[in-house]
Amino acid sequence: MLSAQHINKSFSGVQVLHDVHFSLLAGEVHALLGENGAGKSTLLKTLFGMYRPDSGTLSVAGTPVVLGSPKDAQAQGIAMIHQELALIPELSVAQNVLLGNEGRELLNYGRMQARVRPFLEQVGLNVHPATPVKRLTIAQQQMVEIARAVARQARIIIMDEPTSSLTTHEIGQLYRVVRDLTARGVGIIYVSHHFDEIEELADRVTVLRDGRYIGTVRQRDVTQDQLVTMMVGRELVAQTAPPERTPGAVRLDVRGLSSNVFREVSLQVRAGEVVTLAGLIGAGRTEVLRAIYGADPSTGGEVRLEGVLMSRRTPADMMGRGVGFIAEDRRHQGIVPDARVSVNMMLTSWAKGKVGVGERDMLRAVEPQIQQLGIRPANPHQIIRRLSGGNQQKVILGRWLSAGCDLLLIDEPTRGIDVASKADIYALIDDLARSGVAVLMVSSELPEVLRLSDRILVMREGRLAGELARADASEERILALATGVHTHAKDPAVA
Numbered sequence: 147m148l149s150a151q152h153i154n155k156s157f158s159g160v161q162v163l164h165d166v167h168f169s170l171l172a173g174e175v176h177a178l179l180g181e182n183g184a185g186k187s188t189l190l191k192t193l194f195g196m197y198r199p200d201s202g203t204l205s206v207a208g209t210p211v212v213l214g215s216p217k218d219a220q221a222q223g224i225a226m227i228h229q230e231l232a233l234i235p236e237l238s239v240a241q242n243v244l245l246g247n248e249g250r251e252l253l254n255y256g257r258m259q260a261r262v263r264p265f266l267e268q269v270g271l272n273v274h275p276a277t278p279v280k281r282l283t284i285a286q287q288q289m290v291e292i293a294r295a296v297a298r299q300a301r302i303i304i305m306d307e308p309t310s311s312l313t314t315h316e317i318g319q320l321y322r323v324v325r326d327l328t329a330r331g332v333g334i335i336y337v338s339h340h341f342d343e344i345e346e347l348a349d350r351v352t353v354l355r356d357g358r359y360i361g362t363v364r365q366r367d368v369t370q371d372q373l374v375t376m377m378v379g380r381e382l383v384a385q386t387a388p389p390e391r392t393p394g395a396v397r398l399d400v401r402g403l404s405s406n407v408f409r410e411v412s413l414q415v416r417a418g419e420v421v422t423l424a425g426l427i428g429a430g431r432t433e434v435l436r437a438i439y440g441a442d443p444s445t446g447g448e449v450r451l452e453g454v455l456m457s458r459r460t461p462a463d464m465m466g467r468g469v470g471f472i473a474e475d476r477r478h479q480g481i482v483p484d485a486r487v488s489v490n491m492m493l494t495s496w497a498k499g500k501v502g503v504g505e506r507d508m509l510r511a512v513e514p515q516i517q518q519l520g521i522r523p524a525n526p527h528q529i530i531r532r533l534s535g536g537n538q539q540k541v542i543l544g545r546w547l548s549a550g551c552d553l554l555l556i557d558e559p560t561r562g563i564d565v566a567s568k569a570d571i572y573a574l575i576d577d578l579a580r581s582g583v584a585v586l587m588v589s590s591e592l593p594e595v596l597r598l599s600d601r602i603l604v605m606r607e608g609r610l611a612g613e614l615a616r617a618d619a620s621e622e623r624i625l626a627l628a629t630g631v632h633t634h635a636k637d638p639a640v641a
Contacts (some may be wrong), residue, residue: 151167153168177365178527194224223301227306238275245294245532271289303333305591317343396414440464471562487525491515491516542629543571552584596620606627612627614627
């Protein structure tokens with residue numbers, strides 16, 4: 147159905163893909179695995195015509211093709227569902243589904259909606275075609291993307307981290323759509339860092355490492371540990387919780403903080419401890435973090451830093467008081483995409499006047515951080531948007547390590563990041579806490595919450611539903627508080 151042979155690609159003299167091979171059969175789910183920086187995104191964009199390979203051949207249905215643009219790929223029956231969804235929020239569902247493929251229905255909205263309904267039904271999306279996309283949930287928007295691929299009669303669909311923002315129920319819905327598509331003969335290239343998804347859906351798995359093809363295996367013939375070894379070139383030490391930390395004085399004291407999304411949130415974070423806000427998507431966790439930092443308005447309550455009332459909070463005020471903030475949306479709120487790694491890493495240090503703006507001063511400050519954090523490629527001049535998500539996250543962490551902070555607010559620290567990069571970031575967060583930094587974190591991954599946290603504050607529907615000490619926490623107890631469904635265990639925290 148699709149074949150890529152001897153693919154090579156470089157950017158600014160840095161080789162990103164080295165003699166890579168990949169093939170896709172009709173009606174199969176072929177998972178693509180690799181660490182952040184392994185070359186997965188570059189290969190996907192090459193298969194979708196966003197990048198031209200320096201050498202190698204691409205074939206569709208046995209015929210060699212040249213994909214010079216996404217339009218060329220679409221003409222060959224290839225569609226791509228990007229991790230960052232490519233929809234136009236102000237347009238309707240119908241307009242987005244038929245975008246670039248409107249035909250005679252362009253100015254006839256009734257016909258356009260009628261034409262779209264069968265595609266929405268096929269992907270199980272029960273919304274009116276006239277609904278503006280901006281009113282849909284992330285999961286519904288993703289189904290609009292898949293409906294668009296179906297409308298274009300795509301025979302090959304590339305899905306890049308499709309579950310990164312979905313709830314458990316929504317993930318189940320996606321699984322059903324994927325199985326329906328493959329039953330119709332559609333081939334799917336599936337990228338995920340979650341091994342349970344690979345086990346659930348994939349027929350075959352191809353692994354890349356450092357831009358090189360490592361191998362292709364049948365999913366049912368390998369274990370998770372074997373796949374991890376293929377990905378990283380070594381066996382990973384099992385991730386266990388670090389030894390207990392001894393917290394110090396209160397760094398952050400939040401009392402009765404409220405907004406239009408959450409109500410009466412009170413919490414404390416001490417020096418040298420990691421506190422995590424857990425809960426379901428939509429519970430208000432991100433909004434609490436942003437309100438504390440002054441990025442979003444609050445309607446009541448107070449925030450104190452080391453006992454000092456922050457009555458007027460802006461991100462600049464909080465940064466000046468030693469507070470760092472790492473947003474969930476790296477692409478839009480964490481990086482300057484077209485700037486170099488060195489510039490992105492020094493933004494906060496420049497704002498604080500800690501580092502000169504000269505090239506020599508900047509490189510002197512940045513190069514040790516790049517080595518310490520294991521950023522790949524280790525090139526301070528690389529444009530940051532060309533780095534993988536895991537390496538971009540390391541650059542953002544490096545920004546606050548360079549500038550220094552007493553309190554770090556982190557929203558979904560390992561979203562879309564591979565298993566090896568997660569281990570690196572866990573170690574960095576642990577090191578920060580042991581150095582005396584207070585860390586307040588939001589995470590939707592329960593193993594991560596249990597691995598990193600000294601205390602866990604669980605939110606439900608905009609309110610704090612309870613607190614769990616590290617020794618008392620389990621996935622079941624966290625979910626019981628997050629959903630309001632009591633377990634049968636004798637647990638006073640959830641009774």
